[in-house]
Amino acid sequence: NAGVMQNPRHLVRRRGQEARLRCSPMKGHSHVYWYRQLPEEGLKFMVYLQKENIIDESGMPKERFSAEFPKEGPSILRIQQVVRGDSAAYFCASSPIATGAQNTGELFFGEGSRLTVL
Amino acid sequence: AQSVTQPDIHITVSEGASLELRCNYSYGATPYLFWYVQSPGQGLQLLLKYFSGDTLVQGIKGFEAEFKRSQSSFNLRKPSVHWSDAAEYFCAVVPYSGGYQKVTFGIGTKLQVIP
Numbered sequence: 154n155a156g157v158m159q160n161p162r163h164l165v166r167r168r169g170q171e172a173r174l175r176c177s178p179m180k181g182h183s184h185v186y187w188y189r190q191l192p193e194e195g196l197k198f199m200v201y202l203q204k205e206n207i208i209d210e211s212g213m214p215k216e217r218f219s220a221e222f223p224k225e226g227p228s229i230l231r232i233q234q235v236v237r238g239d240s241a242a243y244f245c246a247s248s249p250i251a252t253g254a255q256n257t258g259e260l261f262f263g264e265g266s267r268l269t270v271l
Numbered sequence: 272a273q274s275v276t277q278p279d280i281h282i283t284v285s286e287g288a289s290l291e292l293r294c295n296y297s298y299g300a301t302p303y304l305f306w307y308v309q310s311p312g313q314g315l316q317l318l319l320k321y322f323s324g325d326t327l328v329q330g331i332k333g334f335e336a337e338f339k340r341s342q343s344s345f346n347l348r349k350p351s352v353h354w355s356d357a358a359e360y361f362c363a364v365v366p367y368s369g370g371y372q373k374v375t376f377g378i379g380t381k382l383q384v385i386p
Contacts, residue, residue: 157314186374188376193280193378193379194378195361195376195377195378195379196315196361196376198373198374198375201371201373208371209371209373211373244314244315246315251370251371252365252371252372252373252374253303253365253366253367253368253369253370253371253372253373254369254370254371255367255369257303258303258305258320258322258363258365258374259305259317259320260315260317260374261317262307262314262315262316263314264312264313264314265313265314
């Protein structure tokens with residue numbers, strides 16, 4: 154499967170625990186984006202990364218959330234000390250070049266990781 | 272900052288009826304425009320996109336969309352809806368700048384198809 158791979162698909166955590174969500178982009182894509190989806194709120198941009206660099210984290214909460222995209226391995230979205238309000242679907246998308254560049258903008262999405270905080 | 276408005280959160284149509292989903296954007300220049308579809312429990316899949324040129328664009332699954340600059344709209348249409356079209360549809364925009372710009376999504380429209 155050459156698509157965007159996310160795991161785990163479902164994750165249950167108790168309040169105060171940590172959640173780690175992983176994303177492997179499509180082959181040949183070096184641009185990764187994380188979005189959060191809540192019912193009837195659409196997709197909210199969180200962060201855009203290239204290999205070893207965070208390019209745009211304007212949508213990331215200032216505390217408890219972090220993201221990385223190391224030279225080797227998947228991108229990881231990490232949520233520390235989860236609270237009930239973190240329950241959501243988290244989607245990763247990738248693209249071959251940055252969105253907004255000429256004739257681009259299409260995102261390729263994974264199937265999401267659904268986090269439930271008890 | 273750009274914004275996207277999808278005024279209809281839920282729409283119900285009968286199978287075989289025509290469909291139009293509305294999308295309006297707010298941005299100073301013409302952005303790149305997209306429609307995505309999300310089936311329950313799945314990720315988003317691109318239906319179609321507009322960059323420039325012909326304002327009527329064709330997509331997958333029999334969908335089309337028309338860009339109207341004067342109305343800042345990019346409405347999605349299908350002449351005859353199938354039960355398998357039941358899903359959530361998202362309009363998205365990204366400004367063209369030659370470099371990175373964030374993609375902004377609308378809130379989504381959930382489509383229900385009744386027999």
